[in-house]
Amino acid sequence: MEKIKQRSKEETKPVPAIYEEERCLLRSEEFIESEPDHHNVTSSFPTFYACKSALYRQRGKEIPKLPITPQDIILEGKWTRTNAGDNFLVADDGEDSRIVIFGTDININYLAASNRVYMDGTFYSSPGQFYQLYSTHGEINGRTYPLVFGLLPGKSEGIYQRFFRLLMNYCGEINVVFQPQIVMCDFEIAVRNVLQRVFPDATVKGCFFQFTQCIWKKTQSLGLATMYRNNDGVQKLVRRAASLPLAPINAVGYVWFNTLEDAEEINVDITRFADYVTEQWIEGTDVQFWNHFDNTGPRTNNILEGWHSKINKQLNAAHPNIYRLISLLQCIQANNEADIIQTSAGAKQRPQEVRYRRIDQPLTQLKNRFID
Numbered sequence: 001m002e003k004i005k006q007r008s009k010e011e012t013k014p015v016p017a018i019y020e021e022e023r024c025l026l027r028s029e030e031f032i033e034s035e036p037d038h039h040n041v042t043s044s045f046p047t048f049y050a051c052k053s054a055l056y057r058q059r060g061k062e063i064p065k066l067p068i069t070p071q072d073i074i075l076e077g078k079w080t081r082t083n084a085g086d087n088f089l090v091a092d093d094g095e096d097s098r099i100v101i102f103g104t105d106i107n108i109n110y111l112a113a114s115n116r117v118y119m120d121g122t123f124y125s126s127p128g129q130f131y132q133l134y135s136t137h138g139e140i141n142g143r144t145y146p147l148v149f150g151l152l153p154g155k156s157e158g159i160y161q162r163f164f165r166l167l168m169n170y171c172g173e174i175n176v177v178f179q180p181q182i183v184m185c186d187f188e189i190a191v192r193n194v195l196q197r198v199f200p201d202a203t204v205k206g207c208f209f210q211f212t213q214c215i216w217k218k219t220q221s222l223g224l225a226t227m228y229r230n231n232d233g234v235q236k237l238v239r240r241a242a243s244l245p246l247a248p249i250n251a252v253g254y255v256w257f258n259t260l261e262d263a264e265e266i267n268v269d270i271t272r273f274a275d276y277v278t279e280q281w282i283e284g285t286d287v288q289f290w291n292h293f294d295n296t297g298p299r300t301n302n303i304l305e306g307w308h309s310k311i312n313k314q315l316n317a318a319h320p321n322i323y324r325l326i327s328l329l330q331c332i333q334a335n336n337e338a339d340i341i342q343t344s345a346g347a348k349q350r351p352q353e354v355r356y357r358r359i360d361q362p363l364t365q366l367k368n369r370f371i372d
Contacts, residue, residue, distance in 0.1 A: 001046065009058040012324035019048050019055065063323050070098040070129045070153065079326050083334040090148065091166040098129075099162055102329055103148040105174050111147045112171070114138030115181040119191070121155070122308040125315055127322040131155060134163065137304060141343045145336050146307060149329055151322075157190040164198045186210055192289065206290040209305075211281075212242040218276050222269045233264035241277045245292045252287050 007018045025031055026042045035041055064074040080089040082104060090101040090108075111117060116139055121132040132155060136148040150163050171178045183195050183204045195204045219228055219238050227234040240259045247255045260274055281290065314328055 001051065004051075005055060005058045008055045012063065012321070012327040015052065015055050016048060019051075066321050066323075067129060071095050073098070073100075073129060073322055075100065079323065082337075083330050084337070088330065088333070090170045093162065093166055094153075097153045097159070098151075099153065099159070099166060100130075100151040101148060101163070101166055101170075102150075102326070104333065105176075107147040107333075108171060108174065108176050108178065110140050110145070111136065111138040111180075112176045112178045114140070116184065117180045117182070118144065118184045118304055119195075120186055120304045120308070121152070122312070124312050124318050125308070125325065126151065126319060127325055128319040129322065133325070135304070135307070136167075137307070140340055143339075143343065145340070146332065155188060155190060157193055160191050160194040161197075164194060168198065187214065187285075187290075204289060205292065205295065208245050208290075208292050211245055211290050214280075215242045215277070218273060222273050222276075224269055224273060227269075231265065234270065237263055237270065237273070241273075244277075244281065245290050247291070248293050249287055249291045252291060253282055256282055 004019055004022045007013075007022070008015050011018065023045065026038065026045060032038045064079075065072075067073045075089060075092060080087065082088045086104050086106075088102050088104060090103045091099065092101075093099045118137040119134070121134040123132050126133045130151040130153055132152050134150040134152050135146045136150075137144050137146050139145075148167065150167075152159055152163060168178065180199060180202050183199060183202050184207060185191055185195060185204065187206050187210055192204060192206070195202070215238065219225060224234060224238070228238055229235075237259060240255070244252055244256060256277065263270070263274075281287075311328060311332070315324065320328075
C-alpha cells in the first residue's frame with residue numbers, strides 16, 4: 001500500500017489505474033514464487049473502496065484541486081519548473097482569456113539559433129480549460145525538437161498576437177533576439193497574418209502536405225474521388241493541382257491554366273474544382289506563402305504531426321487535466337535535454353524515418369521535372 005500511496009502522491013495518472021497496476025502484481029509469477037503466503041497477502045489487501053479516501057488525500061498533497069475554469073488553475077511550485085529545477089513558466093497572462101506558455105531559457109536560446117522554426121496546434125491534447133496546445137519547434141544538431149508550448153483559449157488573430165507578444169517580451173527579458181529566417185505553419189489565415197507582422201523579415205511558409213490535404217478534401221467534397229480513381233484525366237488534373245507548390249513561382253499560373261486547357265473531360269464538378277484551385281490558391285492566397293520551389297529544406301510540418309500523435313498516445317485521452325499535461329511536458333523536456341546532450345557528444349542518432357525519405361525523393365524528382 002505504501003507504494004500505491006507514494007505513486008498517488010507523485011504521479012498524475014488516475015488513482016484507480018495506479019491501484020489496479022499495483023494490485024495486479026500480487027498475481028504475478030515473481031510475487032507468487034517469492035511470497036509463500038501470497039494467497040493471504042492478496043486476500044488481506046485493501047479494496048479500492050476501502051482505501052480510496054487515503055489515496056486521494058495523498059494525491060491532494062501534491063496536485064491541486066482539478067480546475068473547472070481557467071481562473072481555477074493554480075500554477076506554482078513544481079508545476080512551474082522542469083524536472084531539473086529550472087524555470088519552465090514563460091508567461092501566464094489574463095484571466096477570462098488566459099494564455100499560459102511553457103519553455104526554458106535554454107530552449108528559447110535554441111529557438112533563436114534555429115534558422116527554421118515550425119509551429120502548429122493540436123486540440124486533442126489541450127486541457128478542457130483551453131482551446132489548443134500550440135507548440136513551436138526548432139532545429140538542434142540536425143534534429144527538430146519542441147521548445148515552447150502555449151495553451152491558448154482560441155485561434156483568433158488577437159489570441160495569436162497576444163501569444164507572440166508574450167513570447168517576444170520574455171525573449172527581451174532574457175536578452176534573446178528571436179528572428180527566424182523561415183517559419184513553417186499551417187494555412188490558418190489568422191496565424192499567418194500575425195507571423196508576417198511579428199517576423200517581417202522571415203519567410204513564412206505554409207506546409208506542403210497540408211496544401212495537398214486541402215486539394216484532396218475538395219476533391220472528395222465535390223464527389224470526384226471515384227472519378228479520380230477511374231479516370232486518368234481527372235487524376236492528372238488533381239495531381240497537377242496538388243503539385244503546384246513545386247512549380248517555379250513565376251510559372252504557377254501558366255502551369256495551372258495550361259493544365260485546364262489540356263483537360264480531357266469537363267463537367268460541373270470538375271469546373272467547380274478548377275474554380276476552387278483558381279480562386280483559393282492562384283488568386284486568393286499569396287503564392288509565395290504556399291510555393292516551395294526555392295525551398296531546399298523540409299517542405300512539410302509532418303514531423304510535428306508525428307509529435308502530436310506521440311503525445312496523444314502518451315496522454316491516452318482527449319483533453320487531459322492540466323496537471324497531467326504539464327507532467328508530460330516536463331518529461332518531454334527532460335528527455336529532450338538528455339537527447340541533446342547525447343547527440344552533442346557524438347551519440348548515434350536515429351536516422352530520418354524511411355517514410356519521410358520516400359516522400360522527399362519523389363518531391364525532388366517532381367520539382368526537377370518542372371525545371372526541365
